[in-house]
Amino acid sequence: MSPTSDDGLxxxxxxxxxxxxxxxxxxxxxxxxxxxxxxxxxxxLFSGPGLAGELRYFKIEPGGFSTLERHEHVHAVMIxxxxxxxxxxxxxxxxxxxxxxTIAPWSWHQFRATGGEALGFLCLVNAERDRPxxxxxxxxxxxxxxxxxxxxxxxx
Amino acid sequence: MSPTSDDGLxxxxxxxxxxxxxxxxxxxxxxxxxxxxxxxxxxxLFSGPGLAGELRYFKIEPGGFSTLERHEHVHAVMIxxxxxxxxxxxxxxxxxxxxxxTIAPWSWHQFRATGGEALGFLCLVNAERDRPxxxxxxxxxxxxxxxxxxxxxxxx
Numbered sequence: 001m002s003p004t005s006d007d008g009l010x011x012x013x014x015x016x017x018x019x020x021x022x023x024x025x026x027x028x029x030x031x032x033x034x035x036x037x038x039x040x041x042x043x044x045l046f047s048g049p050g051l052a053g054e055l056r057y058f059k060i061e062p063g064g065f066s067t068l069e070r071h072e073h074v075h076a077v078m079i080x081x082x083x084x085x086x087x088x089x090x091x092x093x094x095x096x097x098x099x100x101x102t103i104a105p106w107s108w109h110q111f112r113a114t115g116g117e118a119l120g121f122l123c124l125v126n127a128e129r130d131r132p133x134x135x136x137x138x139x140x141x142x143x144x145x146x147x148x149x150x151x152x153x154x155x156x
Numbered sequence: 157m158s159p160t161s162d163d164g165l166x167x168x169x170x171x172x173x174x175x176x177x178x179x180x181x182x183x184x185x186x187x188x189x190x191x192x193x194x195x196x197x198x199x200x201l202f203s204g205p206g207l208a209g210e211l212r213y214f215k216i217e218p219g220g221f222s223t224l225e226r227h228e229h230v231h232a233v234m235i236x237x238x239x240x241x242x243x244x245x246x247x248x249x250x251x252x253x254x255x256x257x258t259i260a261p262w263s264w265h266q267f268r269a270t271g272g273e274a275l276g277f278l279c280l281v282n283a284e285r286d287r288p289x290x291x292x293x294x295x296x297x298x299x300x301x302x303x304x305x306x307x308x309x310x311x312x
Binding site: 010011015019045046049050052054073076078079089095100104105122124126128 | 209234283284
């Protein structure tokens with residue numbers, strides 16, 4: 001049994017193998033069918049009470065990807081393990097362990113585990129935040145016209 | 157040159173060797189003489205604009221320790237590398253890579269790199285937070301009376 005504080009917070013939650021944690025559920029990334037994504041899971045490591053931010057861990061299996069989306073809230077990302085590629089705004093960039101990525105408001109973004117291994121990252125967000133927007137056909141056309149972006153979106 | 161977003165945020169900050177990051181200053185943990193600590197440095201990885209939380213990285217060299225203190229704001233800690241020991245409230249506990257520690261309001265806490273290697277951890281806090289309090293003589297007497305705590309505080 002892990003000691004708990006008076007308000008029910010677990011003080012100590014041990015790391016387990018495979019980037020799991022005691023008492024932390026592995027969740028669906030999003031509701032199936034709500035948006036395009038592949039082979040990605042979510043674990044909420046820290047979330048209220050008393051915290052204005054939330055820290056989540058996402059694991060993308062090889063070949064998988066997060067949803068291409070944008071929103072007003074900021075994403076503050078640290079790659080925790082592995083390597084892959086990400087799109088932020090109009091930039092496609094290789095990322096590897098411990099790299100930092102700051103996703104400013106309304107930046108289109110997506111992470112892909114293109115390195116032949118799982119890509120795990122931490123993502124800090126505000127506890128209060130807006131819902132993501134998906135690209136419409138015009139957004140996708142504009143994005144795909146940027147050099148390198150169509151290849152990224154097609155997983156090549 | 158790292159691409160920057162319109163508001164001057166650096167989007168991509170690459171990890172360097174030894175837990176340093178491009179464009180991130182290694183800071184003094186606290187002002188020298190302001191509180192007891194030893195062999196610990198601080199890097200602010202993510203901090204506003206648009207973020208209600210801040211993510212900091214602390215590195216404690218072997219034998220070093222953070223300040224024994226408490227405050228109203230919550231600390232949400234992930235051990236990023238190495239191993240050591242921490243005190244939270246009345247509990248002394250070994251910690252190792254990827255373990256999670258939640259430090260509730262007004263919990264006395266201290267981290268020590270007791271494992272013969274550096275101990276690095278991420279700490280999420282609210283951007284707006286109160287200043288830490290140091291223990292007075294009575295607090296220290298009460299803490300040291302708890303089994304195991306005097307040995308911890310003496311680095312044994």
